[in-house]
Amino acid sequence: MDNKQNDRELLSIIQKIQSKCKPCKKTVQKMVYLIEEAGEDLGYKYGIHFYGPYCPDLDYSIQKLYNYGDLDVDITPYGHYISVVSQDTVELSDVVNKVIDNFGSKSASDLELITTTLYVQRKLESATDSDVVEGVKKIKGSKYSDDQIGQAILNLKRSGCFAN
Amino acid sequence: MWYRQILRLIALLHDVGHAPFSHASEDLFIDGRKHEDYTKDIIEKTVISGYINEIGLKLHQEIAENFNISREDLETKYNIRPITPQLLWAIYGEDPDPMMNDYIWPDFVLLKSFMDGELDCDKMDYLLRDSYYCGVSYGKYDLDRLISSLTVYKNSESKILQLAIKSGGVQAFEEFVLARYFMFIQVYFHKTRRYFDRLLIKALREILPGGKYPENVLEYLKWDDVQIIDMMRKCEGTYSKEYLNRKSMICIRETAAHAKKSDITSWCSICNRINMDDNKEVVLFDEIDKKAHKLIPHLPENESGVDVKVIDRYTGEVRSVMEDSRILQGIVDKIWIGRVYTEECNKEEVTKKIKYIELN
Numbered sequence: 001m002d003n004k005q006n007d008r009e010l011l012s013i014i015q016k017i018q019s020k021c022k023p024c025k026k027t028v029q030k031m032v033y034l035i036e037e038a039g040e041d042l043g044y045k046y047g048i049h050f051y052g053p054y055c056p057d058l059d060y061s062i063q064k065l066y067n068y069g070d071l072d073v074d075i076t077p078y079g080h081y082i083s084v085v086s087q088d089t090v091e092l093s094d095v096v097n098k099v100i101d102n103f104g105s106k107s108a109s110d111l112e113l114i115t116t117t118l119y120v121q122r123k124l125e126s127a128t129d130s131d132v133v134e135g136v137k138k139i140k141g142s143k144y145s146d147d148q149i150g151q152a153i154l155n156l157k158r159s160g161c162f163a164n
Numbered sequence: 165m166w167y168r169q170i171l172r173l174i175a176l177l178h179d180v181g182h183a184p185f186s187h188a189s190e191d192l193f194i195d196g197r198k199h200e201d202y203t204k205d206i207i208e209k210t211v212i213s214g215y216i217n218e219i220g221l222k223l224h225q226e227i228a229e230n231f232n233i234s235r236e237d238l239e240t241k242y243n244i245r246p247i248t249p250q251l252l253w254a255i256y257g258e259d260p261d262p263m264m265n266d267y268i269w270p271d272f273v274l275l276k277s278f279m280d281g282e283l284d285c286d287k288m289d290y291l292l293r294d295s296y297y298c299g300v301s302y303g304k305y306d307l308d309r310l311i312s313s314l315t316v317y318k319n320s321e322s323k324i325l326q327l328a329i330k331s332g333g334v335q336a337f338e339e340f341v342l343a344r345y346f347m348f349i350q351v352y353f354h355k356t357r358r359y360f361d362r363l364l365i366k367a368l369r370e371i372l373p374g375g376k377y378p379e380n381v382l383e384y385l386k387w388d389d390v391q392i393i394d395m396m397r398k399c400e401g402t403y404s405k406e407y408l409n410r411k412s413m414i415c416i417r418e419t420a421a422h423a424k425k426s427d428i429t430s431w432c433s434i435c436n437r438i439n440m441d442d443n444k445e446v447v448l449f450d451e452i453d454k455k456a457h458k459l460i461p462h463l464p465e466n467e468s469g470v471d472v473k474v475i476d477r478y479t480g481e482v483r484s485v486m487e488d489s490r491i492l493q494g495i496v497d498k499i500w501i502g503r504v505y506t507e508e509c510n511k512e513e514v515t516k517k518i519k520y521i522e523l524n
Contacts, residue, residue: 026467047259050270050324054468059460075462109466123263139262139269141323 005090006042010061011070012089013096014082020104024079025062029054030111034103037118038161040095046119048139052112053119079108095161102159110152113144117152118162129153165230166244169223171275173216173247174256178279178286180206183377184389188361189368194379204257205381207249220247243268270325274316282341282459282472283314283327291343294351302346309336317473317482328473329485337472338491345456345495353452355415355503362448363407368392370401413448413505416515423500430522431502437521438514447514448505456495461486 010032017023017031033046033053046053062082065071070086092100103114113136120135121127127135133149144152156162181203183189190199206212224246228235238244245251245266254264255272256279262269278285288307295303313333317326329337351357369375371392378384396404405411419427435449458470463484472485486492506514 024464024467025469026464029468048262049468050273050322050326051466051468059469077462077464079464079467080462112466120263123261135263139323141321143322 007061007065007070008088008090009042009092009096010058011065011084011086012092013100014071015084015089016092016097016100017104018083020100021106022081024081024108025059025073026051026079026108027111028062028082029058030108030115031100031103032058033115034099034111034118034161035096037122038095038099039163040093040099048116048119052116098159099161102161103155113140113148114152114155116140117149118156121153121156121162165227166223166247167271167275169219170247170252170255171278173219173252174275174279175285177207177212177252178203178256180212184387184392185364188364189377191365192368192372192376194376197379200257202381202384204253206385207252209381210385213249216247216249216252220251223247270323274325274327277327281327282457282470283329283337287344288340291340291347294347295343298351300347300351302350303343305339305343306336309333310340313337315475317475326473328475328482331474331477331488334474334485334488337485338489341457341459341492341495345499348454348456349421349499349501353454353499353501355418355505356412358450358452358503359412359415359448359505360407362450363403363412366403367396367399367401367407370404371395371399413507414511415503415505416511417504417518419500419502421499421501422497423502428500428502434504434518434521435502438517441517446506446510450501450503450505452499452501454499456497456499457492459484459486459492459496461493461496 013032013035014023014028017027021027023031030052032042032044032055036042036044036046044055044058046055048054062071062073065086066073070084070088072083072085074081074083103111106114116139117132117136120132120139124131124135129150132153133146136144136149136152137146179199181199181201183192183199183202187199193199207216224235224238224244227244228238231238233241243266251266254261254267256276260269260273260276261267277283280286288310291303291305292307295301310329310333313329313336315328315330317324317328372387377387393408396408399405419431423431438447460469460471463469463471463486473482474485474488475482504514504518
């Protein structure tokens with residue numbers, strides 16, 4: 001996929017997320033991670049950071065789209081809120097729509113937990129739920145409780161977006 | 165003791181994969197290889213590998229003796245293993261993998277950040293060294309003050325461990341970032357230096373077999389600066405001769421260091437117009453696009469991104485250095501420089517042409 005087409009898809013994804021919540025950069029980072037993991041190849045490679053999976057190239061893309069005037073970024077101490085200005089959007093695939101419908105209204109903190117959980121599941125092959133809980137705690141410390149992590153596992157399962 | 169040795173080894177080894185003349189000739193790696201790929205091969209497949217294993221084993225024995233515990237306990241109870249090339253690579257070379265058994269999170273993330281953050285010791289080293297060897301002062305800064313200001317931002321609840329600075333060190337950090345900014349504009353992006361990077365690549369294509377560095381690490385290691393200069397002397401190629409004789413095209417136009425959008429647009433149209441004519445051989449365009457620093461202004465709490473935390477000396481409050489520093493806020497715009505070069509003999513003709521294009 002060429003860059004332009006990729007950018008258009010990213011803009012469309014952000015626009016769709018906007019119908020669910022007021023997205024900040026973090027929301028977009030985590031949603032795009034979920035979308036990539038659900039099987040839509042946008043070409044963003046993720047690593048794990050202190051606040052969950054993160055892709056520097058995606059941050060760069062957002063900055064670039066802001067420079068071109070396709071995006072608006074409202075910088076506040078609570079988040080860098082993003083809104084789409086460009087009308088140049090594309091039809092989203094079923095995979096993308098399904099992910100956004102399932103997770104688009106979650107808070108950034110919830111998404112941090114959900115994406116970290118998915119990251120752990122992807123890293124540990126054929127892991128039991130309790131392995132996953134331990135894995136998330138290895139990364140997140142006591143930031144999230146066992147119950148919250150269990151809920152995240154359930155959310156991921158119920159969404160039906162991710163092949164196990 | 166163990167972390168210190170790991171850090172020392174990473175620091176010593178992180179750049180061993182560089183090609184002769186460092187970054188300049190990276191275009192000549194075989195399809196998409198990076199200098200880091202050679203680093204991995206060097207630490208895993210050459211004599212260096214044996215040295216690392218030896219150092220790792222010796223230290224492991226020493227620690228076990230010092231603390232009077234068995235080496236097995238050291239591994240299983242404390243997760244302290246003998247340092248190996250693979251462990252060093254897992255810490256430095258790849259994205260952190262907290263799910264890997266040997267990977268200690270977040271400690272290893274902190275160790276890596278000594279090498280690749282905005283506060284890394286690689287920058288601290290090369291700025292001073294390059295300033296010294298180039299005979300300039302731009303890259304100098306107060307190293308001692310900066311180091312004594314270093315601290316660690318620790319949030320045990322969410323397992324965060326990051327290099328940070330004490331609030332008294334903000335100015336030392338500003339000076340450090342500015343030193344890099346000045347070095348980039350004045351030295352690394354200097355018009356003649358940039359030109360010789362281009363010429364070097366052309367000359368290397370004349371002498372390297374197939375115009376590329378060999379993929380095999382042992383073959384690759386035979387190519388060092390001395391070998392290349394020697395081959396250039398023996399080579400009959402035009403570019404090698406020009407390089408050795410320091411024959412440079414001259415720069416006849418350049419934009420400001422932070423070219424505005426409108427400048428970039430008009431610069432691009434000049435490039436296009438000249439390229440349409442038959443002047444390709446005698447005119448060379450160079451574009452530089454680089455951030456002065458990667459710090460993100462007003463990075464919110466709980467958001468990933470490049471940031472350096474400042475720890476308030478009285479309250480212990482944690483904030484982003486971008487909040488404290490007006491100077492760093494002032495250089496978030498990227499550096500963008502465009503240049504036009506030509507041969508001395510074509511100077512007037514090309515200058516005229518550019519003026520003509522600008523007027524129309």
